[in-house]
Amino acid sequence: MDKLIVSSSPHFNGKKTTQNIMLDVIIGLAPAMIASVIIFGIRAAVVIVTCIAACVASEYISRRVMKRPQTVGDLSCVVTGILLALNLPVTINPLMAVFGSVAAIVVVKQMFGGIGQNFVNPALTARIILMNSFPAPMTHWTDAFDYSAAADAVTTATPLSGMMYVNSPNSAPDYQQLLLGTHGGCLGETCALAIILGGLYLIARKVISPVIPVTYLATVAVFSAILGRDPLFDLLAGGLMLGAFFMATDYTTSPLYWKARIVFAVGCGVLTILIREFGSLPEGVSYSIVLMNIITPLIERYVKPRAFGKPKEKKGKGAA
Template structure:
């Protein structure tokens, strides 16, 4: 017989789901998924890639600890979300980024974008992407200087004046007419599709290996940390548009170089799937992914910037509330007419 007098009543806000997952365990899975790309960055660009990641992680953890200490709030450093933000910000930065600069980006990502809006789960855009956008706007020269991994490694300390730099694949695919045809021909001579897929190219240190990012993304899907809808819709929409509307070379060739070059894989699996800034419904996640793909291609084709992943995801982050509003399922017992009236309010 049940002892109703000794039952413990726990009153909490929804959703009412019981499982063993915590924020810390989810973030730990994300960190594990990023480790292969980090190892490849160290192999490709040198030990400076590890140093930049460590400093970025330490910076994010410090700023989160300091803010919550000053505001007399409970500490949240232990949930590892700051670690993920620090790794992602390092991943989307050139390996030659000065250490002091990455710490400034950490401050903007953690304090301005995350903590000032209430902390984890309350930020309206991805903190790491916002940090990168801030650094790009403030230090454009540094954030658009890329080391040639085929020629040299980044020095651990000291001047970078002697390193050999080169344009990224997406920079060589920028333009129109005969100019882009000529530069794309140079690109295909310098890098094969296999080089693009494996990551033997220049770019931000954590985004070059499409293979290892896909492996990490597959791990997150297998662990049910993320759903497949957003990354698949994102990558597929970019693939379809670039296949149908190539600017040079063959349709398939242009498409493969478009999806393996730049930050598409990193953005699709690790940033567009951020819980706080992506839709909750599967239909909404498909719409979100397609929107990210459309904006990415539009920026690459018609904008002055040769990469579009960062800004496309942040633009779609701002649309999440609207997407959730019109894709939420009908509650039990509510007819469609009532649902439409509620949505119109």
């Protein structure tokens, strides 16, 4: 006679694991990594490998020190390393990249309990830390296909920073430049086409929902038009595509419910375009997503579906 086994939910287990999901994200980021090496040369590969190695080492050591089970095998630290690298300029000092990697893994992720416990995106938060700690190196851009050493590289402006200065020679790059990434910028904010291909792969694999990226991009386009900017330029320039597809959709720091995801994405879009238009920084994606990460619990508290079987609350006069 078989025993009656009582267990807690879930009673059905899917085939997807954290490792499988992260592997799909790495595959989705592959076009951007390849494009960055083509555009900026072997130095881009060095930055990517440095960040990945530092993130893996930081996770392994911190888990050992904290006496917690190892999670290096779930590949989440590899994804963090790649995302951080794609948010850095190719001329960044490797020691600064290591510093950012340690901050992302140890401070933002592991000190809050590890994967699934951090309340802000580790890679974006590390980028903000680096921006405030080393502003000059973090805004030192080189032109596309300039494979010379970092010290000899020709300094240029990004399309967004160029738009802040009327007399800048790079103030109005054509859309083909923005789509293919033949301009200065972070490793992952140049080739918009590579990011879009990777994002579509994640949507096709059902790793991410299209709700957040589509709403985020649509909000930016609408408010860009309202403010008299060029919507297509704002969509293709900067780190918007990378942020919309790969960082705003982070499982841990984005809302669970689809209505809450819409509110979250609209907030990201509004903040992004307001920072670009009125802020002292040309880019606003990092700050926008991190700020919305912080208020995600509040969004989910007020924007959540009604529990199955629970009747709607009747609006009426309170008890006398």
